[in-house]
Amino acid sequence: MSESTMFVGLDVHKESIEIALAPSGGSEVRSYGRIAGDLDAVDKAIKNIRGRHQQLNFVYEAGPCGYALYRHLIKRGFSCAVVAPSMIPKRPGDRIKTDRRDAVMLARAHRAGDLRAVYVPGPEDAAIRDLTRSREDAMITHKRARQQLGALLLRQNIRYPGKRAWTQAHQRWLARITMPQPVQQIVFQEYLHAVDEAHQRMERITEQLRLTVATWRMAPVAGALQSLRGVSLIAASCVLAELGDLTRFDNPRHLMAFLGLVPSQYSSGPRQQMGHITKTGNSHARRMLVEAAWAYRFPARISRGLRDRQENQLQVVTDIAWKAQMRLCSKYRRMVNRGKLKQVITTAIARELAGFIWAIAREVKPTTI
Numbered sequence: 001m002s003e004s005t006m007f008v009g010l011d012v013h014k015e016s017i018e019i020a021l022a023p024s025g026g027s028e029v030r031s032y033g034r035i036a037g038d039l040d041a042v043d044k045a046i047k048n049i050r051g052r053h054q055q056l057n058f059v060y061e062a063g064p065c066g067y068a069l070y071r072h073l074i075k076r077g078f079s080c081a082v083v084a085p086s087m088i089p090k091r092p093g094d095r096i097k098t099d100r101r102d103a104v105m106l107a108r109a110h111r112a113g114d115l116r117a118v119y120v121p122g123p124e125d126a127a128i129r130d131l132t133r134s135r136e137d138a139m140i141t142h143k144r145a146r147q148q149l150g151a152l153l154l155r156q157n158i159r160y161p162g163k164r165a166w167t168q169a170h171q172r173w174l175a176r177i178t179m180p181q182p183v184q185q186i187v188f189q190e191y192l193h194a195v196d197e198a199h200q201r202m203e204r205i206t207e208q209l210r211l212t213v214a215t216w217r218m219a220p221v222a223g224a225l226q227s228l229r230g231v232s233l234i235a236a237s238c239v240l241a242e243l244g245d246l247t248r249f250d251n252p253r254h255l256m257a258f259l260g261l262v263p264s265q266y267s268s269g270p271r272q273q274m275g276h277i278t279k280t281g282n283s284h285a286r287r288m289l290v291e292a293a294w295a296y297r298f299p300a301r302i303s304r305g306l307r308d309r310q311e312n313q314l315q316v317v318t319d320i321a322w323k324a325q326m327r328l329c330s331k332y333r334r335m336v337n338r339g340k341l342k343q344v345i346t347t348a349i350a351r352e353l354a355g356f357i358w359a360i361a362r363e364v365k366p367t368t369i
Contacts, residue, residue: 230295
């Protein structure tokens with residue numbers, strides 16, 4: 001590395017950015033100071049820092065400020081790495097945390113090569129990611145609205161006589177309800193309206209996602225992943241938008257580990273203890289795979305909907321999908337017979353499902369622009 005290289009640690013916040021500088025020659029890391037959080041202030045700081053340093057290598061933590069700063073620096077021709085906060089090495093016993101110390105630690109670790117960059121999605125992939133996450137938010141809002149309505153009815157001891165809630169019969173029953181007090185009737189109607197509004201919002205986002213994915217570069221891969229049981233358009237889009245090109249993982253075990261679906265481990269001497277899953281990596285994709293895993297609690301079969309999704313797919317893709325069904329459905333039944341908890345079963349199924357997703361992604365290529 002050239003002596004003129006400067007490693008720049010950035011502790012990025014909404015209103016400010018703390019900067020630390022680590023020269024490549026091994027000199028002491030020093031604090032540059034705090035600047036405003038906008039890109040113009042970053043450009044001014046770069047102009048002051050650059051001086052005789054021909055190369056600047058930037059690093060900052062992934063966070064709520066997104067990747068606008070990363071794209072700005074890359075566009076200007078600089079090297080920039082975005083790292084996960086959980087993967088930054090910390091000194092044992094260090095109990096003092098400030099923005100200045102965080103920036104210094106980033107610059108020092110980046111100079112030493114102790115940091116590993118995370119995947120940064122392109123603008124199109126990031127847009128799909130925002131769309132899938134907005135649908136997830138809408139789904140949570142819809143669920144909460146239903147729970148609030150149910151709680152109101154329970155307080156009045158109004159109970160649905162049927163078996164399943166939110167069917168057409170249940171909604172007809174809701175339309176006939178009269179509350180004891182006029183004010184309570186208004187509250188009931190407001191909660192009912194909130195449920196309908198949340199449902200319509202979720203449907204709008206789902207339709208927009210369907211239209212957008214059709215022209216996405218990852219559309220062929222998304223279509224192929226839907227050959228797997230339990231993997232809908234929503235699930236396939238979410239996994240690909242969150243993880244990007246799955247071929248960047250050398251093997252399926254790396255993908256499983258990235259999703260946090262592998263057991264934690266504590267080993268010391270002859271003692272080896274396996275714990276709960278690590279839950280590191282992308283929680284959105286992990287949650288989607290766990291939901292998809294529920295589909296394998298039934299015996300293996302090709303339903304009409306699955307047959308439609310597999311139409312026009314490569315034979316190798318449908319072969320992998322059927323192999324996944326045979327293996328995962330059988331595994332689900334074996335674990336049930338062994339008395340395993342359902343959440344343990346679905347997690348194990350989701351882990352292996354990630355492997356089959358990886359295998360299919362290697363057979364289908366994204367479209368090239």
